[in-house]
Amino acid sequence: MRAATIRLVQANTANKASRFVARIDAASLPAGFAVASTNAGIKQAISPTPIPPSSKPDLALISSVVPASVAGTFTTNAFRAAPVEHSLDILRRSAAPRAEGVLVNSGCANAVTGEQGIKNTQLLVDSAKELLGRSGDLLMLSTGVIGVQLPSQAMLSALPKLVPGSNTPEAWSEVARAFMTTDTFPKLRARSFLLGNRECKIAAISKGAGMIHPHMTSPGLHATMLGIFATDAPIAPKALQECLDAAVRVSFNCISVDGDMSTNDTVLALANGQAKTVDGGEIIAPGTEINETNHPALLDRFREELTSLCLEMAHLIVRDGEGATKFIEVRVRGAPTFDAARTIGASISTSALVKTALHGADANWGRILCAAGYASTPNDWQIDPMRVSVSFSSSAGSLTALVDGTPQQVDEDLAAKILAEEDIVLDIDLRGGTRATGPVT
Amino acid sequence: MRAATIRLVQANTANKASRFVARIDAASLPAGFAVASTNAGIKQAISPTPIPPSSKPDLALISSVVPASVAGTFTTNAFRAAPVEHSLDILRRSAAPRAEGVLVNSGCANAVTGEQGIKNTQLLVDSAKELLGRSGDLLMLSTGVIGVQLPSQAMLSALPKLVPGSNTPEAWSEVARAFMTTDTFPKLRARSFLLGNRECKIAAISKGAGMIHPHMTSPGLHATMLGIFATDAPIAPKALQECLDAAVRVSFNCISVDGDMSTNDTVLALANGQAKTVDGGEIIAPGTEINETNHPALLDRFREELTSLCLEMAHLIVRDGEGATKFIEVRVRGAPTFDAARTIGASISTSALVKTALHGADANWGRILCAAGYASTPNDWQIDPMRVSVSFSSSAGSLTALVDGTPQQVDEDLAAKILAEEDIVLDIDLRGGTRATGPVT
Numbered sequence: 001m002r003a004a005t006i007r008l009v010q011a012n013t014a015n016k017a018s019r020f021v022a023r024i025d026a027a028s029l030p031a032g033f034a035v036a037s038t039n040a041g042i043k044q045a046i047s048p049t050p051i052p053p054s055s056k057p058d059l060a061l062i063s064s065v066v067p068a069s070v071a072g073t074f075t076t077n078a079f080r081a082a083p084v085e086h087s088l089d090i091l092r093r094s095a096a097p098r099a100e101g102v103l104v105n106s107g108c109a110n111a112v113t114g115e116q117g118i119k120n121t122q123l124l125v126d127s128a129k130e131l132l133g134r135s136g137d138l139l140m141l142s143t144g145v146i147g148v149q150l151p152s153q154a155m156l157s158a159l160p161k162l163v164p165g166s167n168t169p170e171a172w173s174e175v176a177r178a179f180m181t182t183d184t185f186p187k188l189r190a191r192s193f194l195l196g197n198r199e200c201k202i203a204a205i206s207k208g209a210g211m212i213h214p215h216m217t218s219p220g221l222h223a224t225m226l227g228i229f230a231t232d233a234p235i236a237p238k239a240l241q242e243c244l245d246a247a248v249r250v251s252f253n254c255i256s257v258d259g260d261m262s263t264n265d266t267v268l269a270l271a272n273g274q275a276k277t278v279d280g281g282e283i284i285a286p287g288t289e290i291n292e293t294n295h296p297a298l299l300d301r302f303r304e305e306l307t308s309l310c311l312e313m314a315h316l317i318v319r320d321g322e323g324a325t326k327f328i329e330v331r332v333r334g335a336p337t338f339d340a341a342r343t344i345g346a347s348i349s350t351s352a353l354v355k356t357a358l359h360g361a362d363a364n365w366g367r368i369l370c371a372a373g374y375a376s377t378p379n380d381w382q383i384d385p386m387r388v389s390v391s392f393s394s395s396a397g398s399l400t401a402l403v404d405g406t407p408q409q410v411d412e413d414l415a416a417k418i419l420a421e422e423d424i425v426l427d428i429d430l431r432g433g434t435r436a437t438g439p440v441t
Numbered sequence: 442m443r444a445a446t447i448r449l450v451q452a453n454t455a456n457k458a459s460r461f462v463a464r465i466d467a468a469s470l471p472a473g474f475a476v477a478s479t480n481a482g483i484k485q486a487i488s489p490t491p492i493p494p495s496s497k498p499d500l501a502l503i504s505s506v507v508p509a510s511v512a513g514t515f516t517t518n519a520f521r522a523a524p525v526e527h528s529l530d531i532l533r534r535s536a537a538p539r540a541e542g543v544l545v546n547s548g549c550a551n552a553v554t555g556e557q558g559i560k561n562t563q564l565l566v567d568s569a570k571e572l573l574g575r576s577g578d579l580l581m582l583s584t585g586v587i588g589v590q591l592p593s594q595a596m597l598s599a600l601p602k603l604v605p606g607s608n609t610p611e612a613w614s615e616v617a618r619a620f621m622t623t624d625t626f627p628k629l630r631a632r633s634f635l636l637g638n639r640e641c642k643i644a645a646i647s648k649g650a651g652m653i654h655p656h657m658t659s660p661g662l663h664a665t666m667l668g669i670f671a672t673d674a675p676i677a678p679k680a681l682q683e684c685l686d687a688a689v690r691v692s693f694n695c696i697s698v699d700g701d702m703s704t705n706d707t708v709l710a711l712a713n714g715q716a717k718t719v720d721g722g723e724i725i726a727p728g729t730e731i732n733e734t735n736h737p738a739l740l741d742r743f744r745e746e747l748t749s750l751c752l753e754m755a756h757l758i759v760r761d762g763e764g765a766t767k768f769i770e771v772r773v774r775g776a777p778t779f780d781a782a783r784t785i786g787a788s789i790s791t792s793a794l795v796k797t798a799l800h801g802a803d804a805n806w807g808r809i810l811c812a813a814g815y816a817s818t819p820n821d822w823q824i825d826p827m828r829v830s831v832s833f834s835s836s837a838g839s840l841t842a843l844v845d846g847t848p849q850q851v852d853e854d855l856a857a858k859i860l861a862e863e864d865i866v867l868d869i870d871l872r873g874g875t876r877a878t879g880p881v882t
Contacts, residue, residue: 077814078824112810112826114846146807147848211794258793261815352699353652366587369553370652373518374702383519385553405555407588
């Protein structure tokens with residue numbers, strides 16, 4: 001039985017937008033991408049009652065100068081939206097999928113919209129491709145209200161403003177704003193790293209404030225949070241998918257705001273290989289795309305960077321969670337598998353009684369154990385109550401509430417101070433389970 | 442593929458105690474039971490800070506004049522409390538378990554209390570048996586705070602006041618009060634019915650206001666809701682367990698207040714066969730206990746009465762849910778199995794976004810579909826979005842929001858009126874599933 005550790009991050013930090021908006025350096029932006037955004041009046045077009053016009057962008061296009069390797073993870077909700085079906089289809093059709101870029105809209109999710117929803121997606125994607133003068137596939141991301149058709153005429157009219165686009169911090173920042181719905185701040189980050197003899201960059205955008213409890217899988221596996229990672233690293237499609245799966249599993253798939261998994265959750269990665277060559281490092285031959293066979297160590301390095309950036313982007317979603325006041329990290333240790341740890345962590349992070357206890361700064365570890373105890377764990381494994389330990393910590397200190405199933409004396413004043421902080425860590429150690437008495441069967 | 446219908450009742454009706462307390466008629470009480478309750482000062486004994494004494498009973502004993510057939514369903518939480526382990530053990534030891542009665546306390550759950558918790562349960566049960574002068578088994582039910590040892594000395598001192606007990610509406614009503622924790626009213630019902638030539642009665646008590654999302658099973662299958670059903674019907678133990686399993690599955694296991702399943706949830710049934718003989722009806726020979734072989738039609742009749750009463754007792758728990766303002770009935774139709782329907786209904790009833798929409802009287806059917814869409818359904822079955830219909834109703838009217846996956850024009854004024862009511866029905870028809878495109882694999 002191996003032990004897994006999971007950090008499951010739950011809701012709750014709001015009105016702190018200014019602390020979490022980063023300035024993007026032009027030198028950190030990936031080469032070979034062009035981006036643009038505009039206001040197409042989507043919310044205004046679909047509102048049953050008149051609402052005032054807005055200048056906030058709601059339509060954006062991210063394109064690559066050459067067809068890019070593409071990978072994606074998608075919601076496992078049965079009511080997958082039309083743009084999800086569209087993007088999934090592109091990734092399923094080829095063992096080595098490539099795409100010209102991604103069309104994005106907010107204000108309307110194009111979910112539960114039937115055949116018309118699929119047609120509208122196709123119409124917009126085809127028009128954007130024509131404007132770009134490109135014949136490859138174009139992915140699409142939508143977020144907003146469910147059950148309403150896209151205002152395709154308004155969107156078609158606005159599309160020409162998205163071409164050709166540019167590759168500046170200002171343009172990327174406006175694109176990040178185009179992703180926003182109830183988000184209070186745009187979520188954009190960019191970073192540089194060396195991959196052998198190539199100086200690579202990744203720009204990342206995420207969004208999501210409500211309906212956040214992603215559980216995505218790739219077409220080979222399965223969040224309305226949206227995420228996009230655009231890199232100029234030369235990564236082969238299959239290797240890109242494998243890296244994205246690994247990164248999403250421990251980042252986006254481990255956050256929760258309200259416990260509801262959306263119909264539109266999608267994370268996409270595009271890698272166009274346009275990173276410039278520098279002196280030194282493992283040489284990547286021109287035209288070569290990194291995979292697990294030709295440059296395994298470099299692929300590991302890329303996976304680490306992508307995972308680290310996915311975690312940062314996922315945490316920004318939690319910081320901006322609707323109504324969120326705290327940022328809770330749930331660490332589950334000593335579970336038999338990562339998935340079991342994730343399930344137990346998710347059970348704790350979605351528990352209404354745990355949320356109310358933490359909001360009230362009450363170190364009610366009984367509620368934490370209770371939520372852990374009803375999580376669905378593997379059939380051949382069970383929590384052993386006599387092996388469980390629970391502790392709380394924050395910048396105000398730490399305290400241990402339970403050791404090996406035995407309740408400890410808790411300093412209530414210290415507990416209140418610890419839990420009054422915005423950032424709190426709950427640590428649950430299961431020490432491997434399995435109870436001696438076995439399940440009730 | 443057979444269709445299943447489930448009514449999953451969710452939280453939310455408070456401060457209405459006076460509407461839900463029933464007057465009990467002495468003629469409806471089961472023969473051959475003696476009950477009593479007292480205040481043992483349990484909360485006062487375990488409180489870290491001084492709290493004023495109370496006259497509310499917190500310790501009760503329900504006993505039968507002869508050893509009764511006994512059946513039970515128990516929480517599936519991994520942190521089963523000591524009294525749950527005790528009662529489970531009695532039911533596991535025999536293929537035809539019998540018990541003298543049930544000892545009950547509120548104020549302390551005796552959960553996560555290790556070996557000492559087990560010892561305290563045994564000590565109290567043994568003392569109560571000695572006072573009763575009986576050698577058979579005695580079950581125990583506890584509810585209250587988690588992680589604190591029972592104040593066994595205070596309880597032992599109070600036990601003599603529980604013997605011999607009486608069988609009056611007043612005594613039963615005080616016993617129901619002894620079950621209460623954050624409950625705002627005692628939950629006691631009694632009813633009479635003919636079973637062949639026997640005039641049978643059942644008295645039922647339930648409790649539970651918080652940590653309510655039971656999923657119980659019997660020792661052969663698995664709520665802190667507590668429930669007890671005491672009947673003078675002559676039912677064999679195995680038949681009683683089968684009837685209780687069937688009844689709990691469609692009642693207690695289909696309610697949710699806060700979505701959290703307790704460490705102590707237990708429903709017990711005792712049948713002592715002391716019902717008096719009347720003229721007419723199918724003759725049950727003296728000393729005979731009804732089972733599925735000797736009197737199948739009468740067993741069906743008993744199961745119906747028990748199921749109906751379980752539903753009534755389960756609904757009382759929802760009416761008294763902590764902070765509850767509404768009583769929501771979720772009907773899921775056209776699922777492949779009852780369990781799939783229950784899972785989908787539970788996903789809807791526990792969704793924070795569905796709860797907030799209903800609390801805000803917003804007919805946001807997108808949130809309902811979203812919650813249905815992420816429920817874990819059988820691997821070989823999926824919701825077909827194009828077959829799903831959704832409607833809302835209450836005493837103010839009804840409206841259909843979605844038909845076969847197609848959004849309908851919704852009269853927002855009517856929607857607001859429907860959803861302003863306390864009692865609301867959500868109807869989701871899945872028309873059998875299964876989507877043509879299959880899962881994302």
